[in-house]
Amino acid sequence: MRKAVIIGAGMTPVGEHWRLGLRDLAVEALLKAMDDAGIEKVDSLYVGNMISGPFVEQENLGALIADWAGLGNIPAVKIEAACASGGAAVQEGVKAVLSGLEDVVAVVGVEKMTDAWPSDATRYLAYAADAEWELFHGASFVALNALIMRYYMKAYGYTEEDLALFAVNAHANGAKNPYAMFKRPIKVETVLKSPYVADPLKLFDASPVCDGAASVIITTPEKAKELGVPKEKWVEVAGMGRAIDTISLASREDLLTLKAAKVAAERAYKMAGVEAKDIDFFEVHDAFTVMAALSLEALGAAKKGEGAKLAKEGQIAIDADYPIQTMGGLKARGHPVGATGVYQTVEAVLQLRGEAPSQVPDAEIGLTQNIGGTGSNITVNVFRRV
């Protein structure tokens, strides 16, 4: 079977880009990734994006971005899997390379969220929920996660303070990332003093509304050699998995198990031939602090109910056993929804190349996990240093 390697990565800073539109962000990240790989042409483009239609009245992103990036008459499509669109787009790119149909593939994840009114942004994000049975009743995405958070705290006896540790860790790492939206450390009190958005979930338990784009170039080792890309730049896509769960929270068999993450991780681990204990760093989808805890459990880094315990025991820091969110996570780097999975990929590439601003020493294997919906659509990717 063919192998897939990432040979180029690029991103824009995450933030409120008032002067840049969706196409500007996407093209900037894409061209940076192509320059990083030292190539001028790609066979196809996969765009990870969640809700460009409502946010900026633009669909057909494949054509828009390929056209404005000057990629010629290549195939180009948008991949949508809610907030997991970026992770899914990376996987579609890898699949195209592994199938042998395409040799050099570009993936770009992009989202432009700050062009909309805040309450409309809240509505658009809730499009990832069940429109007829959740959004109909006024559920925001934050509210759905708050229902999980309260239940999690009750089930295992955790406090708001315990979960705040995930935000503190993310900000500590994000402070060193020049591409992060929030480049300052915070304290537990900062989280606890922030206003409730949906009790018990506070503003600082949540990732921000923001803009950004990230991009990677995928090919085979043979082609990478042929293109003359130095081997230090290669990062292997060793394993990947994707799975869904019920779209509505009310239908979930167990509110506190990210079943889709579990299944996706099993597939990714099997393909890569690794186990959770082999992973040197985890980029989990901490859109909300409780999701970081549930993700660590689903990925096998912690036992059920002990995800938050890892944070309490100081095991999620850069120099600990289970470093997570090494470049700030969704919380501090920012969460431009459809772009996030590609940002995570770019960050994994930087870690495995040894170029990350807060480097995990001797990182060889890294994992990214990207959640769509309230856990309804999840991708897990495993990357390995070549």
Add this chain to the structure above:
Amino acid sequence: MARPMQVSRYWRHFREKYMLIGGKCENGHVHFPKRSVCPVCGSREIEEIELSGKGKVLSWTIVRNPPSGFEYYKPFPLALVELEEGPVVLTQLTDVDPEEIDFGMEVEVVTKKIREFEEDGIILYGYKFRPPVK
């Protein structure tokens, strides 16, 4: 939202939203709303069942920054309610002091206004849950 929704989109669910009609498969698995395929066993033999509308609060939150269209109601309590037949329903709670909501609190269904659209728009009604009226 610039324009109100069409009646059709709302009308097709009025039985579920007014009467809590769910589904029960041949093996006795009850779910809400009704599906074509039983989410537990995969059976396609499913009959309609009217749920009692009595249940207990499983988890709850207070929505302080709602999606557009619900600003007028904020803050409002939203909950997962486990019905006595088993299914869980996402619903707003009504006629309740937010401070009194607790795990396991008994609630019952009531038909209430969910939201209105501007001027020529329709008014949406549906289920909410409240502490039982004694």
